[in-house]
Amino acid sequence: xxxxxxxxxxxxxxxxxxxxxxxxxxxxxxxxxxxxxxxxISAAQAARIIASKIARLPLGGVDERAAAIVWNLRLxxxxxxxxxxxCFAASGAVFQSVLRNQLASPYIMGVSSxxxxxxxxxxxxxxxxxxxGAFTLPAAGFAFGLLTVLAVVALAEKLDPALSNNxxxxxxxxxxxxxxxxxxxxxxxxxxxxxxLLVWQMGSFSLKGWAHVRLLLPFxxxxxxxxxxxxxxxxxxxxxxxxxxxxxxxxxxxKKLLFLYGAVLTGGAVALSGAVGFVDLISxxxxxxxxxxxxxxxxxxxxxxxxxxxxxxxxxxxxxxxPSELPVGAITALVGAPFFAAVYFGKR
Amino acid sequence: MKATPVxxxxxxxxxxxxxxxxxxALVLGALLxxxxxxxxPERRTISDRAGETATxxxxxxxxxxxxxxxxxxxxxxxxxxxxxxxxxxxxxxxxVRHDLPQIDFFYPDGEALxxxxxxxxxxxxxxxxxAGGDPFALLREAGIAVANVPFSRSISAIYEDIAFIAELLGxxxxxxxxxxxxKEEVDEVRATGAxxxxxxxxxxxxxxxxxxxxFGRGTFLHDMLDAAGAINLFGDQSGIIFPGxxxxxxxxxxxxxxxxxxxxDPVAExxxxxxxDTISAVKNDRIYQVDTDSSSRPSHRIILALRQIARxxxxxxxxxxxxxxxxx
Numbered sequence: 273x274x275x276x277x278x279x280x281x282x283x284x285x286x287x288x289x290x291x292x293x294x295x296x297x298x299x300x301x302x303x304x305x306x307x308x309x310x311x312x313i314s315a316a317q318a319a320r321i322i323a324s325k326i327a328r329l330p331l332g333g334v335d336e337r338a339a340a341i342v343w344n345l346r347l348x349x350x351x352x353x354x355x356x357x358x359c360f361a362a363s364g365a366v367f368q369s370v371l372r373n374q375l376a377s378p379y380i381m382g383v384s385s386x387x388x389x390x391x392x393x394x395x396x397x398x399x400x401x402x403x404x405g406a407f408t409l410p411a412a413g414f415a416f417g418l419l420t421v422l423a424v425v426a427l428a429e430k431l432d433p434a435l436s437n438n439x440x441x442x443x444x445x446x447x448x449x450x451x452x453x454x455x456x457x458x459x460x461x462x463x464x465x466x467x468x469l470l471v472w473q474m475g476s477f478s479l480k481g482w483a484h485v486r487l488l489l490p491f492x493x494x495x496x497x498x499x500x501x502x503x504x505x506x507x508x509x510x511x512x513x514x515x516x517x518x519x520x521x522x523x524x525x526x527k528k529l530l531f532l533y534g535a536v537l538t539g540g541a542v543a544l545s546g547a548v549g550f551v552d553l554i555s556x557x558x559x560x561x562x563x564x565x566x567x568x569x570x571x572x573x574x575x576x577x578x579x580x581x582x583x584x585x586x587x588x589x590x591x592x593x594x595p596s597e598l599p600v601g602a603i604t605a606l607v608g609a610p611f612f613a614a615v616y617f618g619k620r
Numbered sequence: 621m622k623a624t625p626v627x628x629x630x631x632x633x634x635x636x637x638x639x640x641x642x643x644x645a646l647v648l649g650a651l652l653x654x655x656x657x658x659x660x661p662e663r664r665t666i667s668d669r670a671g672e673t674a675t676x677x678x679x680x681x682x683x684x685x686x687x688x689x690x691x692x693x694x695x696x697x698x699x700x701x702x703x704x705x706x707x708x709x710x711x712x713x714x715x716v717r718h719d720l721p722q723i724d725f726f727y728p729d730g731e732a733l734x735x736x737x738x739x740x741x742x743x744x745x746x747x748x749x750x751a752g753g754d755p756f757a758l759l760r761e762a763g764i765a766v767a768n769v770p771f772s773r774s775i776s777a778i779y780e781d782i783a784f785i786a787e788l789l790g791x792x793x794x795x796x797x798x799x800x801x802x803k804e805e806v807d808e809v810r811a812t813g814a815x816x817x818x819x820x821x822x823x824x825x826x827x828x829x830x831x832x833x834x835f836g837r838g839t840f841l842h843d844m845l846d847a848a849g850a851i852n853l854f855g856d857q858s859g860i861i862f863p864g865x866x867x868x869x870x871x872x873x874x875x876x877x878x879x880x881x882x883x884x885d886p887v888a889e890x891x892x893x894x895x896x897d898t899i900s901a902v903k904n905d906r907i908y909q910v911d912t913d914s915s916s917r918p919s920h921r922i923i924l925a926l927r928q929i930a931r932x933x934x935x936x937x938x939x940x941x942x943x944x945x946x947x948x
Contacts, residue, residue: 482894
């Protein structure tokens with residue numbers, strides 16, 4: 273009996289430590305991301321700038337432009353990349369476990385296609401929402417991304433009231449292909465007007481400042497809170513729907529809520545950073561390798577890993593071909609595909 | 621006249637024995653004929669501006685132009701009435717008839733092009749982007765002369781483009797005159813630029829945030845900055861580049877010039893960017909907008925943008941000259 277009790281306790285402590293270590297690593301990556309760049313600013317100098325900015329102390333003897341680079345350009349960018357990567361990864365973990373499919377991601381539910389279509393429509397109409405102003409584009413991206421997921425779930429439910437995974441996945445794919453086709457048609461008709469959509473689609477954190485970070489945080493908080501509330505249900509869902517039902521889980525309702533919260537996470541991240549791929553796919557696999565399959569640990573671990581991955585990718589995006597910048601989506605895809613293969617097949 | 625096409629069409633058919641083959645050859649021959657007309661008189665072989673060999677008619681009456689830079693040259697050689705179709709950007713050029721058919725050269729409609737019966741299509745290197753090979757190969761096979769005049773990478777290459785097009789269209793003396801006129805104006809700016817001792821660095825933006833596009837050496841715009849006596853902030857690079865915000869803050873240009881016109885207020889947009897308030901050009905309110913068309917099309921009309929750039933970078937040099945347009 274005693275041995276059993278010890279055994280049950282061990283992984284929990286273990287995971288707590290692992291998560292704390294992950295958090296420390298994440299801080300390290302963010303610090304690194306704010307001190308690495310094309311211009312020569314030492315890590316110590318960067319740390320001093322950040323510290324004095326946070327403490328609101330005067331910047332004695334530090335070059336004004338170096339301060340602007342670290343505080344106004346690098347740090348918000350690193351934070352945004354980290355939070356966006358975290359959102360992608362956490363929602364990837366949710367979709368993978370709810371749909372019980374290792375390749376599932378929020379994108380197959382049409383989040384990115386919907387968001388792209390929304391952005392394209394805003395670019396074409398020149399619409400500017402009264403409250404959103406310069407953020408009309410991300411607002412529309414988010415709204416369309418979310419709407420697409422809701423439409424997929426609603427229509428899939430019409431076809432199959434039990435919301436079985438295959439129906440959701442297949443219908444999601446068909447629907448997002450359809451939305452993509454609409455987008456391709458728009459692109460062909462309005463090539464000139466939609467030139468900037470390509471940049472948006474590839475994803476970039478270029479010139480994203482503190483305003484973007486502040487905007488993403490509420491989505492991240494709401495999404496993470498919602499997802500973590502159903503961590504236990506996700507654990508049970510992984511055993512299959514029958515078991516989950518017999519364990520007293522209202523599978524349809526829980527699934528729908530999880531889709532919604534997952535879509536809030538990805539939708540927010542896509543709207544502010546563009547359709548960056550692979551982070552949502554890889555991070556949950558890596559997280560499960562580290563902390564097992566308890567969702568209370570997998571989701572936050574995925575968040576940390578995804579955040580670090582995207583923040584690091586962004587560093588690569590802005591330094592590899594200096595002085596030019598690459599779209600971060602290109603980096604995550606280039607690094608992501610082999611990384612995914614390694615993580616996924618390395619498990620066996 | 622009628623007998624010739626039939627003989628032309630039958631000739632390939634006679635060479636083949638099998639019926640099916642003979643038939644298809646006949647159809648093919650007839651098709652080719654319909655497209656090209658058999659045996660047009662007086663053709664000559666030239667080497668175009670991309671170094672490719674092209675066979676062109678000696679007398680050219682019907683021209684299709686696929687790029688605004690070339691259209692501008694054609695118009696200013698006094699040959700606007702010979703244009704039978706242009707690309708979408710050429711339509712707005714003063715002197716080009718508004719009712720000219722407009723062809724999308726990204727996905728060119730071959731049938732529409734052929735039915736216009738052009739003697740010559742003056743294409744541009746950029747038509748090849750994304751086309752995977754020569755998108756006009758089929759038209760060449762159909763017997764339509766195609767000459768390539770790619771975007772030039774220096775001012776002197778633009779002179780050569782003008783001379784080439786003028787010679788091709790049978791008006792070499794008008795070309796020489798145009799080149800002479802434009803050269804005088806460029807040399808005037810160049811002389812002023814060369815005399816400047818304290819040169820200023822310039823960041824020239826051709827696409828706004830987030831891609832923030834500029835250029836290094838090997839572009840006509842770099843040559844223009846050079847002519848004006850300005851130092852290109854990215855003169856150490858070559859071709860089109862996408863410097864990040866950090867690089868711009870770090871390199872700290874004295875003057876920023878933008879030719880962006882797709883967004884409402886490009887100057888204000890630059891000033892609003894995070895961290896840019898530390899850049900000298902922003903601090904000293906030295907951001908200027910110049911004419912988009914004359915700074916993005918390598919033709920003789922660059923003179924407008926060249927003057928605007930020179931005036932923006934060294935206003936004190938040109939203050940006394942009221943004739944010159946203020947750049948702002």
